[in-house]
Amino acid sequence: MFGTHLGRGRGKIVAVADIGSGSAAVAILALHPRAPATVLAATRAILPIEERTQEALIAGIGEQLVKAAGEAQKQYAAMNPKGVKPVRALYCIIRAPWSRSQTALSGTAFKEETTITEQMVSGLAQQAIATVKELDPQNFFETSVTRVELNGYPTGEPIGKRAREIRISTLVSDCNPRIRAEVESSLQSVFPHLSPVFRSSTRALVSVLRELPQRERDYFIVDMASEGTSLIAVRDGVPAEHISISEGVRTILNRISDTGLPEETLSLIRMLAREECSTTACETIQRSLGLLEPELVRVFGEAMSTCAKEMRLPNALLLIAHPDVSPWLSKFFSRIDFAQFTMTTQPFIVGTIDIPDLAHLVKPHNGVARDSALALGCALVNMEENRA
Numbered sequence: 001m002f003g004t005h006l007g008r009g010r011g012k013i014v015a016v017a018d019i020g021s022g023s024a025a026v027a028i029l030a031l032h033p034r035a036p037a038t039v040l041a042a043t044r045a046i047l048p049i050e051e052r053t054q055e056a057l058i059a060g061i062g063e064q065l066v067k068a069a070g071e072a073q074k075q076y077a078a079m080n081p082k083g084v085k086p087v088r089a090l091y092c093i094i095r096a097p098w099s100r101s102q103t104a105l106s107g108t109a110f111k112e113e114t115t116i117t118e119q120m121v122s123g124l125a126q127q128a129i130a131t132v133k134e135l136d137p138q139n140f141f142e143t144s145v146t147r148v149e150l151n152g153y154p155t156g157e158p159i160g161k162r163a164r165e166i167r168i169s170t171l172v173s174d175c176n177p178r179i180r181a182e183v184e185s186s187l188q189s190v191f192p193h194l195s196p197v198f199r200s201s202t203r204a205l206v207s208v209l210r211e212l213p214q215r216e217r218d219y220f221i222v223d224m225a226s227e228g229t230s231l232i233a234v235r236d237g238v239p240a241e242h243i244s245i246s247e248g249v250r251t252i253l254n255r256i257s258d259t260g261l262p263e264e265t266l267s268l269i270r271m272l273a274r275e276e277c278s279t280t281a282c283e284t285i286q287r288s289l290g291l292l293e294p295e296l297v298r299v300f301g302e303a304m305s306t307c308a309k310e311m312r313l314p315n316a317l318l319l320i321a322h323p324d325v326s327p328w329l330s331k332f333f334s335r336i337d338f339a340q341f342t343m344t345t346q347p348f349i350v351g352t353i354d355i356p357d358l359a360h361l362v363k364p365h366n367g368v369a370r371d372s373a374l375a376l377g378c379a380l381v382n383m384e385e386n387r388a
Helices: 054-077 118-130 177-190 201-211 249-256 262-273 280-307 326-333 336-341 372-387
Strands: 013-019 023-030 037-046 089-094 099-115 140-150 162-175 197-200 219-224 229-235 238-245 316-320 349-351 362-364
Touching: 013 054, 013 177, 013 372, 023 054, 023 372, 037 054, 037 372, 054 177, 089 177, 089 201, 089 372, 099 118, 099 140, 099 201, 099 238, 118 140, 118 162, 140 197, 140 201, 140 238, 162 177, 162 197, 162 201, 197 201, 201 219, 201 229, 201 238, 201 372, 219 326, 229 280, 238 280, 249 262, 249 280, 262 280, 262 326, 280 326, 280 336, 316 326, 362 372
Parallel strands: 013 089, 037 362, 089 197, 219 316, 316 349
Antiparallel strands: 013 023, 023 037, 099 162, 140 162, 219 229, 229 238
16 A cells, blocks of 8 residues: 655546446546556445346446445545545546447558658547547547557657658557446536546556556556456557456356356455365365356357467466456466467467556555556556546
């Protein structure tokens, strides 16, 4: 846990919401110029893991979002009985399966060296966006240029430079319109004076990872939520191949749980990972996990095969998953079964991301709950607000 003295010129206050497939979280964040942001309050509200229609799931997430936002505001207000600074901005990070992302490329060559203008970059971005076929244009909520290359070399500041060739990568994301409407309505009830700025979890992940010291430029993201998993191959810092599958924490728990109590199964998996479980129930879960593995190998193998169709996958795998299943999944993905898809034909080297990895971007105040997924969104907001 990191502590930050609140008496030192606290800056702009913003709220950050994280919308998962079965939960919602909200943080109140203090921004500081060219310094890590401070998470002053944070809470996540989680739906019980059970079978639901999509309509019921969306309504449930809206209810949890109102609950999390209200609790975060209560925590924030309690920090100073004489009054706290008002929240000035509201960001909302939408995760899979509610948002989908795709990277589109475009470029052009000039007859001679030409000065690059903002109009050139935006025009090429529009050309790239027009090539996106897998997403619904009516539901686009985010388009951003993630990389610009001049004469084959990447540059963060292309405007005004001269080049004979320019190529750009553009990240495009859409959002399920029903979850967006539910999120906007729910947030409006708690922050009536603010309009949310929407971002995709893909943008948050790739942008933040690019800023982490000693982070690989090529890696394969496996982001498993309750209702599904996103797989993203990142090459030279740019998201390349994207695919989403319906296998998630809930489906895995349903397959291995004979009792029909997913929360209890999750607890047993956690105890197994810590080698703290030796009951008959634990042995049953251990056996069920072993029987399930071949089917999971098939499901994830097919998805990886699609991602690796043009180029093999990076060996570095970044796993984002529920902390109770993360140790077991780490062992699962480091298995030899998936080596056929990697650049070196060696098993994946599995890593995770946690609060200490983000310390140069965001730090929780003393007593604030640790939440890695929410911290990623907070780190992105800090980066964007500082650039602005």
